[in-house]
Amino acid sequence: SQQGEEDPQALSIQEGENATMNCSYKTSINNLQWYRQNSGRGLVHLILIRSNEREKHSGRLRVTLDTSKKSSSLLITASRAADTASYFCALTGGGNKLTFGTGTQLKVEL
Amino acid sequence: EPEVTQTPSHQVTQMGQEVILRCVPISNHLYFYWYRQILGQKVEFLVSFYNNEISEKSEIFDDQFSVERPDGSNFTLKIRSTKLEDSAMYFCASTTETGRAKNIQYFGAGTRLSVL
Numbered sequence: 001s002q003q004g005e006e007d008p009q010a011l012s013i014q015e016g017e018n019a020t021m022n023c024s025y026k027t028s029i030n031n032l033q034w035y036r037q038n039s040g041r042g043l044v045h046l047i048l049i050r051s052n053e054r055e056k057h058s059g060r061l062r063v064t065l066d067t068s069k070k071s072s073s074l075l076i077t078a079s080r081a082a083d084t085a086s087y088f089c090a091l092t093g094g095g096n097k098l099t100f101g102t103g104t105q106l107k108v109e110l
Numbered sequence: 111e112p113e114v115t116q117t118p119s120h121q122v123t124q125m126g127q128e129v130i131l132r133c134v135p136i137s138n139h140l141y142f143y144w145y146r147q148i149l150g151q152k153v154e155f156l157v158s159f160y161n162n163e164i165s166e167k168s169e170i171f172d173d174q175f176s177v178e179r180p181d182g183s184n185f186t187l188k189i190r191s192t193k194l195e196d197s198a199m200y201f202c203a204s205t206t207e208t209g210r211a212k213n214i215q216y217f218g219a220g221t222r223l224s225v226l
Contacts (some may be wrong), residue, residue, distance in 0.1 A: 003152075031213065042114075042201060043153065043217040088153065092213045095166050096141060096205075100153040 004032075004072075004089040004101030012107045019076040021104040023089030024069075030092045032065055034074050037086045037103075046074075046087075079108045112136045116202050116218035123192055124226055131187045131221045133202030142185045143203040143215060144177065146170070153201065159185065192225045199223075 004023045013019055023032070031050045035043040049056045049065045049072065056063045062075040076083055086105050090098040115134040123129050135142050144156040157167040159177055176188045185204075189196055199222050203215040 033214065035217075040199075040222075042219040043203075045214050045216065048214055096158055096213055097143065097155040097166055097168075098145075098153075098203075098213070098215060099155065100145075102152050 003099055004091055006087070006089060006101045006104045008104060009102070010105045010107070012109065013079055015079060015081055015108055015110050017079055017108075019079050019083070019106055019108070021074045021087050021106070023072045023074070023101050025072075025089075025091055025101075026070065027093060029067075032063075032072050033090045033092070033098070034061075034063060034072075035088045035090055035100075037088065039085070043088070076106075079106075081108050081110055084108045112216075114202055114204055114216050114218035116200075116221050118221060119219065120222045120224070122224045122226065125194055126191050129189050129192055129223060131189075131200050131202075131223070133185045133187070133218055134183050135185055135202065135204030136206075136216055137183070139204035139206045139216075141165075141205045142177075142179070143205075144187045145201045145203065145217075146198040147201065147220075148198045156187070156200075189223075192223075194225050197223055197225045 004025045006023050033048045034046045037043050047058045049063050060077045065072045086103045088103045089101045117132045142159040145153050147153045157171045158165045174190045178186050199220045201220045202218045205215045
């Protein structure tokens with residue numbers, strides 16, 4: 001299955017610290033995206049990395065992709081309480097649907 | 111900023127009843143999707159829709175489900191005879207383009223469906 005598996009399932013850090021979440025998958029992909037979901041809300045797109053890219057930055061976000069290891073990581077630097085949310089990787093393969101991972105619940109404490 | 115709008119935010123229904131979940135995608139988008147998320151589980155793809163027809167659907171999207179774009183703005187998901195296990199958050203998404211390089215989908219806030 002193409003499904004991504006995130007780890008850790010839950011992560012609790014102090015404000016100002018960095019948060020790293022990982023996503024592993026099993027099949028080939030066209031691109032990999034990260035989405036954020038605040039509790040009970042919709043999904044917000046954060047960043048997309050193509051299969052031929054290795055690293056991408058957007059503000060305090062840094063995403064890496066290692067297609068040989070079939071894994072990606074999302075780094076949030078200098079975290080804030082407002083970053084508290086669930087983070088999902090989403091894969092796109094041959095079709096257009098997104099296949100979501102199981103998610104990492106991030107809690108940033110003051 | 112344009113956004114995907116979903117109504118209602120919460121729908122309560124009795125088992126066996128029909129429900130219609132409504133979505134207004136972003137106006138210049140061409141591809142539309144429905145996903146669902148059972149409480150505590152991952153987001154699952156249901157169906158994609160382009161050029162007035164289903165382009166892809168999952169195993170979840172059986173004969174009880176249908177989608178429609180009745181006019182130029184709305185995109186609906188109908189469940190004909192709801193079951194308890196249909197209780198979930200349903201998300202609509204849209205995108206303006208697809209392909210290898212780009213598939214950023216914009217999601218609505220979701221409709222929570224509770225089947226009693």
